Amino acid sequence: MRASYPPLSRKITNALMLALTGLCTVLVLSVLLTILGYLFWKGASSLNIDFFTKNPAPVGQSGGGVKNAMVGTLKLLTLASAIGVPIGLLGGIYLSEFAGGWSAFTIRYTTDLLNGVPSVVMGIFVYTLVVLPMHHFSTLAGGIALGIMMIPIALRSTEDFLRAVPRSLREGGLALGASKSETIFTIVIPAAIYGIITGILLDIARVAGETAPLLFTAFGNLFDSRGWMHPTASLPVVIYNYAISPYDEWHRQAWAAGFVLLSGLLAVSVISRLILARGKKLSHG
Amino acid sequence: MAKAALVIPEIPFQSRGLDRKQTWWERLRKGDEVVHLITLAGGWSILVITALLVQHLWVYSRLSRHAFGWHFLVDSTWDPVNGVFGAWPFVYGTVVTSLLALAISIPIGLGSAIFLAELAPRKLSNALTFLIELLAAVPSVIYGLIGIFLLIPVLFTVVPYFQKYFGWIPVFNGTFYGVSYFSASIVLSIMVVPFIISISREVLIAVPVSQREAMMALGATKWDVTWRAVVPYARQGIMGSIFLSLARALGETMAVTMVIGNVAQVSTSLMAPGYTIAAVIANEFTEATGDLYLHALIELGLVLFAVTMIFNALARLLMLTMKGHEVVG
Incomplete structure (x- = not known):
């Protein structure tokens, strides 16, 4: 009697459903591998030196590259970090060390909501905020758009890592006679620094692939963009424009640009996890 | 002194x-x-x-709001030349693609989350989750690229066979051009599935062991324990992950723009090309001539903003109560 419980039908359901869950996982993983594999295969075979060193060739001619777009993306990310990182850090310190009650709740909730604003809406916002008053697209506007998108994650990850610092460390600092700000800057932040850096690197990697907000702010440019007040090309926008174009040569370059962009993002992702692992090792022994 | x-x-x-x-x-x-x-x-x-x-x-949406009022959302004429703007085709496209994407990704995502939380050894589970979360790190424009050059050619060979047998059903009939609601939904489902998996997995893991043991003590199989004791306990967090994914799917721009066809029409067939709110903004914003046109597009942005905010707020609330739950339980 004991051996026949649970009944066969339930055993079959059990095996079937558990197998299905495994199948779901395999399906998702195979989609991931297909995407990465296909991108790396198409992208790597489309790469050459010109791609990195030349600006786009006129339509119809083969050759040319996306040097201006790579420079543009780097400039945009620099500007975005200059805006997003300080505000995110300060806000994170405020939430973790000073805020309490309704103030903390309001800021935290608003940050999460801001994080969920569709990127295309962020593009509209910065268009009305910067581009309309200036009357033209610019690197500045693109950087501001990406910078605002960076704030929520920089802020919340900084807060999370600061919160994870044990209370006893803070008390130790205060007991030695340090002021609260001295404790924060010499004890709490150094203890969480690896985590904070990881969060910011991942944040930069996230906005590096954003396309929609750049369409109406940084726009695009076939040539080098000098200074901050002119439209600039960027890798994601180039991928979009080339992918929907009818030219094979541009398709090839879209793959190459996608390959370069994704390799960069994945590299940052892996490096930041290594930094975090190293930080954990240091703090545990 | x-x-x-x-x-x-x-x-x-x-x-x-x-x-x-x-x-x-x-x-x-x-x-x-x-x-x-x-x-x-x-x-x-x-x-x-x-x-x-x-x-x-x-x-910046005042001209359009004053000119069209609430009719803006339900009128289906989008005619920039004559200054008549109705957003129904875009609203329809956004809702259809997002819901279909969820219909595809919820079972698959939940299944994977159950596997990763309940069946797989923790180390394997962590490694696989890391891989799956890489999917979330892929920029949307790259999904669009894959959609255009890999998914659509594949669909072109698969869909005709499918239509041969199921083409009589209204939602599957009509000529298939590659770009369609269906293609957009598949791309969207791939984009949101990592969110469903990683959040659901977290909340499933957080379910107390006693919850499982009580069900096991009743002689339940592994699946019964999971489906009747663990999943219901974590349902708030799972709902939260679904709302979060819905908000993301509604606001997704680039990948959808690249595979939906960008035709302002309302079709019952999922195989027909369509348009979404985010896609029309991305396509027409820089070409908008005249203030009314620009304001109509910004009003679309306002609608998108309001809707995604509602779902995000719901998701956050659900996950907050879930956190309270954990502490109590």
Whole structure:
């Protein structure tokens, strides 16, 4: 009697459903591998030196590259970090060390909501905020758009890592006679620094692939963009424009640009996890 | 100085009051208050930015709001040349693609989350989750690229066979051009599935062991335990992950723009090309001539913003209550 419980039908359901869950996982993983594999295969075979060193060739001619777009993306990310990182850090310190009650709740909730604003809406916002008053697209506007998108994650990850610092460390600092700000800057932040850096690197990697907000702010440019007040090309926008174009040569370059962009993002992702692992090792022994 | 030092110890309560006043200055001098105020400014800038965002979307959509009112959402004429704007085809496309994407990704995502949380050994589960979360790190424009050059050619070979047998059903009939609601939904489902998996997995893992043991003690199989004891316990968190994915799917721009076809029409067939709110903004914003046209597009942005905010807020609330739940349970 004991051996026949649970009944066969339930055993079959059990095996079937558990197998299905495994199948779901395999399906998702195979989609991931297909995407990465296909991108790396198409992208790597489309790469050459010109791609990195030349600006786009006129339509119809083969050759040319996306040097201006790579420079543009780097400039945009620099500007975005200059805006997003300080505000995110300060806000994170405020939430973790000073805020309490309704103030903390309001800021935290608003940050999460801001994080969920569709990127295309962020593009509209910065268009009305910067581009309309200036009357033209610019690197500045693109950087501001990406910078605002960076704030929520920089802020919340900084807060999370600061919160994870044990209370006893803070008390130790205060007991030695340090002021609260001295404790924060010499004890709490150094203890969480690896985590904070990881969060910011991942944040930069996230906005590096954003396309929609750049369409109406940084726009695009076939040539080098000098200074901050002119439209600039960027890798994601180039991928979009080339992918929907009818030219094979541009398709090839879209793959190459996608390959370069994704390799960069994945590299940052892996490096930041290594930094975090190293930080954990240091703090545990 | 000397006199004060003599007097104060005799009146302890007054001295405490004096201390407090001085402490603020002391803290200011030491830098505590300065740091507090500077970081406060950092935190409050979030509120300022969000308020500005809402104000700008509201002000810059006024012409369209005044001209069309609520009809804007249900009229299906989008005619920039004559200045008539109705957003129904875009609203319809956005809702259809997002819901279909969820219909595809919820079972698959939940299945994977159950596998990763309940069946796989923890180390394997962590490694696989890391891989799956890489899917979330892929930029949307790259999904669009894959969609155009890999998914659509594949669908072109698969869909005709499918239509041969199921083409009589209205939602599957019609000529298939590659770009369609269906293609967009598949791309969207791939994009949101990592969110469903990683959040659901977290909440499933957080379900107390006692919950499982109680069900096991009743003689339940592994699947019964999971499906009747663990999943219902975690349902709030799972719902949260679904709302979060829905908000993301509604607002997704580039990948959808690249595979949906960008035709402002309403079709019952999922195999027909369509349009979404985010896609029309991305395509027409820089070409919008005239204030009314621009304001109509910004009103679309306002609609998108409002809807995604509602679902995000719901998701956050559900996950907050879930966190409270964990602490209690």
